[in-house]
Amino acid sequence: MNKPLMLTVMIESEEGLANIEEIAATEGVDVISVGTSDLTGSMGVNGDFSHPRVTEAWQKIAAAAKRHGKGLRLGGVKKPDSVLIRTNSIGWNFVVERKYSTLKSAKDLRPPLHGGSRADGGEMERATTRLRSIVARSKLTMAPGVADAMAARVVAKEGYEALYMTGSGTAAVRIGLPDVGLLTMTEMVDNAERIADAAEIPLIADADTGYGNPLNVMRTVRAYERAGVAAIHIEDQEWPKRCGHFAGKALIPAEEMENKIKAAVDARHDSDFMIIARTDAYSVEGYDAALERAARYVEAGADVIFVEELRTVEQLAQVPQRFGVPALYNMGGSGKTPFLTAAEIEALGFRLVIYPNFIMRAAIAAMQNVLRELKSTGSLEEVLKNISGYDERHELLKLPEMIELQRKYGISAVRYGKGS
Ligand SMILES: C[C@](O)(C(=O)O)[C@H](CC(=O)O)C(=O)O
Numbered sequence: 001m002n003k004p005l006m007l008t009v010m011i012e013s014e015e016g017l018a019n020i021e022e023i024a025a026t027e028g029v030d031v032i033s034v035g036t037s038d039l040t041g042s043m044g045v046n047g048d049f050s051h052p053r054v055t056e057a058w059q060k061i062a063a064a065a066k067r068h069g070k071g072l073r074l075g076g077v078k079k080p081d082s083v084l085i086r087t088n089s090i091g092w093n094f095v096v097e098r099k100y101s102t103l104k105s106a107k108d109l110r111p112p113l114h115g116g117s118r119a120d121g122g123e124m125e126r127a128t129t130r131l132r133s134i135v136a137r138s139k140l141t142m143a144p145g146v147a148d149a150m151a152a153r154v155v156a157k158e159g160y161e162a163l164y165m166t167g168s169g170t171a172a173v174r175i176g177l178p179d180v181g182l183l184t185m186t187e188m189v190d191n192a193e194r195i196a197d198a199a200e201i202p203l204i205a206d207a208d209t210g211y212g213n214p215l216n217v218m219r220t221v222r223a224y225e226r227a228g229v230a231a232i233h234i235e236d237q238e239w240p241k242r243c244g245h246f247a248g249k250a251l252i253p254a255e256e257m258e259n260k261i262k263a264a265v266d267a268r269h270d271s272d273f274m275i276i277a278r279t280d281a282y283s284v285e286g287y288d289a290a291l292e293r294a295a296r297y298v299e300a301g302a303d304v305i306f307v308e309e310l311r312t313v314e315q316l317a318q319v320p321q322r323f324g325v326p327a328l329y330n331m332g333g334s335g336k337t338p339f340l341t342a343a344e345i346e347a348l349g350f351r352l353v354i355y356p357n358f359i360m361r362a363a364i365a366a367m368q369n370v371l372r373e374l375k376s377t378g379s380l381e382e383v384l385k386n387i388s389g390y391d392e393r394h395e396l397l398k399l400p401e402m403i404e405l406q407r408k409y410g411i412s413a414v415r416y417g418k419g420s
Contacts, residue, residue, distance in 0.1 A: 006030045006031065007028055007029050007030050007031070008029075008030065008031040008032075008033050008071075008073065009023060009026075009029050009031075009032060009033065010033045010034075010035050010075075011023070011032060011033070011034050011035065011039065011061055012034070012035030012036075012037075012038035012039050012042065013038070013039065013042040014039075014042045014043055015042075016039075017039070017043075017057055017060065017061065020032075020060060020061050020064045021064050021136065022136075023064075024061075024064035024065055024067065024068040024070055024136075025068050025133060025136030025137055027137060029070060030070060030071055031065075031070060031071035031072065031073055032061060032064070032065045032070050032071070032072055032073070033072075033073040033074075033075055034057075034058065034061055034072075034073065034074050034075055035075050036049060036054070036058075036074060036075060037075075039054070039057060040054055043057070058074065066129070066272075067129065067132050067133070067136075067271075067272060068129070068132065068133040068136060069125045069126075069129045069130065069133050126270070126272065127196070127199075127201075127202040127203065127228060127229075127230040128202070128230045128231075128270050128272035128273045128274070129272045130201075130202050130230070131162060131202035131204070131230035131231055131272075131274065132272045132274060134161055134162060134202065135274070135303075135304065135326045135351050135352060136326075137351070138351075139346060139351075140342055140345055140346035140350055140351060140352070140353060141161050141162050141351065141352055141353070142160060142161075142162075142342055142353050142355065143160070143162040143163055143164040143204055143352060143353065143354045143355070144160055144163065144164065144354075144355045144358070144359055145164040145165070145166035145169055145354055145355055145356035145357055145358070145359065145360070146163060146164070146165065146166070146169065146195060146359060146360075147165065147166055147169030147170045147172060147173040147174075147191065147195075147360060148173055148191070148194070148195065149194045149195055149197065149198035149199075150198075150396075150397070151359055151360075151363075152195045152198045152199045152203075153198055153396050153397065153398075154359070154396065155199075155201070155359075156198075156199060156200045156201050157396060160201060161201055161202075162201055162202050162203075162204060162230075162352070163195070163199050163201050163202070163203050163204070164203070164204045164205070164206075164354040164355070164356065165191065165192050165195050165203060165204070165205040165206055165229075166206055166354075166356040166357055166360070167179055167183070167188065167206030167207075167208055168206075168243050168356060168357060169356060169357055169360045170183060170187075170188060170191045170206070171183055172360060173191075173360075174187060174191060178243065179241075179242060179243035179246075180240060180241075180242045180243070180246075181208070181239055181240025181241045181242060182240075183208075184211070185207075185211040185216070185219070185220050185223065186223070188205070188206070188207065188208070189220075189223045189224055189227050190227075192205045192224060192227045192228075192229050193226075193227035193228060193229075196227055196228035196229055197228065202230035202231070203228070203229050203230055203231075204229075204230060204231045204232070204233070204274075204276070204352070204354065205224060205227075205229045205231070205232050205233075206232070206233060207220055207221075207224060207232035207233060207234050208234070208235065208237075208241050209234065209235055209236075209237055209238075209239055209241050209252075209260075210234040210260050210264065211239075212239075213256075213260075214259045214260050214262070214263035215263065217234065217260045217263045217264050217267070218263050218264070218266070218267035219267075220232075220234075220264075221263075221264045221267040221268050221273070221275070222267055222268075222269070224273075225268060225269060225270060225273050229273075230272075230273065230274065231273065231274035231275070231276055231303070231304070232264075232274075232275065232276065233276035233277070233278045233304075233306055233328070234260060234261070234264060234275065234276070234277065234278065235278035235279070235280050235308070236251050236252055236254070236257040236260075236278070236279050236280060236281065236293060236297075237249055237250065237251060237252070237280045238250040238251060238252055243332075244278075244280050244308040244309050244330070244332065245308075245309060245332045245333075245334035245336055245337075247283070249280050249283060249284055250284065251280060251281055251284050251285065254292075254293050254296050257277075257279075257293070257296075257297060257300075258296055258297065258299075258300040259300075261275060261277050261297050261300035261301055261302050262300050262301055264301075265300075265301035265302075274303040274304055275301065275302050275303050275304075276302065276303065276304040276305070276306050276328060277294070277297035277298065277300075277302035277304070277305055277306065278306040278307075278308055279293040279294050279297065279306070279307055279308060280308045280309065281293045282307065282308060282309045282310060282311075283309055287310075287315055290307055290310075291307070291318065291319075291322065294307050294319070294322075294323060295322070295323060298323045298324065298325050302325065303325060303326075304325055304326045304327065304328055304351075304352065305319065305323050305325055305326075305327050305328070306327070306328040306330060307319050307327075308330060308332075309330075309332070309336055309337060310337060311336055311337065311338070312338070313338060313340070313344075313348070316329070316337075316338075316340075316348055317348050317349075319348075319350070320348055320349030320350050320351070321349060326350075326351035326352065327349065327350050327351060327352075328350065328351070328352040328353070328354065329345045329348075329350040329352070329353040329354070330353075330354055330356065331345075331353055331354065331355045331356070331358075332356060332357075333356070333357045333358065333361065366386075366387075369386070370383050370386075370387065391416065394416055399414065399416060402414070
C-alpha cells in the first residue's frame with residue numbers, strides 16, 4: 001500500500017464518551033467522528049440534538065480532539081449552523097458533513113503552528129498540542145536537556161521527540177555560574193526562545209520559581225508561551241532558589257504555591273501549554289509532606305507532577321500512580337535520584353524523563369580532551385579523529401537550507417566543503 005490511510009474512530013456511546021481522552025490520545029488515530037444519533041440513544045435522550053448534555057458531549061469530544069491534534073467530524077447533524085454556533089466556543093475549526101469522502105486529511109484540520117509556517121506553505125501542529133499528545137500516550141518520552149540552540153539541533157537530529165531547557169545549564173552557559181538563582185526571568189525566556197526556534201520538537205523549559213508572586217508567574221507564563229515553549233515547570237522553593245539536588249533549600253508555604261499554579265493556569269492563552277508543578281519538599285519536609293504538596297498542586301490545576309530529589313525506587317513508584325496526572329522523572333546527575341534505565345522509568349509509569357545536564361557534561365569532557373591533547377602535543381592529528389567534521393557541523397546548522405534560501409532570494413550563495 002503506497003497511499004497513507006486515514007484512521008477515523010467513531011464515538012457513539014456513553015462509554016466512548018467516558019474514554020474520549022484515551023481514545024483521542026491513541027497514536028495512529030487521525031479523526032474522531034461523533035455518531036450523534038446513536039450517541040443520543042445511548043445517553044437516554046434519543047434524537048434530542050439540542051439537549052444540553054449533547055452539546056456538552058460534543059464540546060468534550062471536540063476539546064479532546066483539539067488537545068491531541070486530531071481532526072473532528074460531527075455526524076448525524078441535521079442543522080450544521082446551529083451546531084457550529086453552539087460549539088464554536090471551544091475555538092476549534094471542525095467539519096460538519098455527512099460524507100467521509102470530503103475530508104482530505106487529518107492534517108488539514110490541525111490548528112496553525114505556534115509562531116511559524118512551513119516552507120511548503122502547509123500548516124503545522126503547534127508544539128504545545130504535540131507535547132500534550134505525546135504525554136497522553138501510555139509510554140515514556142525522553143527529553144534531553146540543552147542550554148543552547150546548537151545543542152537543540154543535535155538532539156532533534158538524533159530523533160528525540162522532545163527537549164528540555166535546563167536552568168542549571170542555562171546558568172552555566174550564559175554566565176558560567178551554578179544554579180543558585182542568579183538568572184532573571186527575561187534571561188531564561190530569551191534562552192528558551194532561541195532554543196525553541198531551533199528545536200523542531202516541543203520544548204519543556206525550566207521556569208524556576210516563576211520569578212515572584214502569582215502575578216509575576218502570570219507574566220512568566222505568557223513570556224514563555226510567546227517564546228514558543230510547550231511546557232514549563234515551576235517549583236515551590238523560596239528565592240533565591242538553588243539546584244534541586246543541592247542541600248539547604250527553603251520552601252514557600254504550600255498555599256502560596258497553590259496560588260502560583262492557579263495563576264499559571266489562568267494566565268496561559270493556549271490551553272495545551274502545560275504547567276508542570278515541581279515540589280522540592282522532600283529534603284526539607286520529608287517524603288509524606290512532598291506527596292501532600294504534590295497532591296495540592298495537582299488539585300490547583302497542574303497538568304504534570306514533578307517530585308524532585310526522590311531517592312529510592314519505592315518512593316518514585318508512588319508518583320505516577322497517585323495523582324491522576326502524568327509524572328515527570330528528573331534524571332538529575334547528582335546520583336541522589338537513582339540512575340534507572342528508560343525502560344525501568346517507563347515501567348514505573350512515568351510519562352516524561354528529563355536528562356538535564358548529561359550533554360553539557362559530555363561537552364565539558366570533550367573540550368578538556370581537545371585542549372589537553374593540543375597543549376601536550378601541539379598537533380591536531382588525534383584531535384581531528386574525535387571531533388565533529390567541518391561539513392557535518394554546517395549541515396547540522398542548516399547551511400544547505402540557508403544556501404537554498406540565498407538562491408531563492410537572490411543573495412550570492414555561500415559555498416563550502418572540500419574543493420569549493
Ligand atoms: C532540573 C534542574 O532544575 C535543571 O536546572 O536542569 C536541576 C538539574 C540539576 O542541576 O541536576 C535540578 O534542580 O534538579
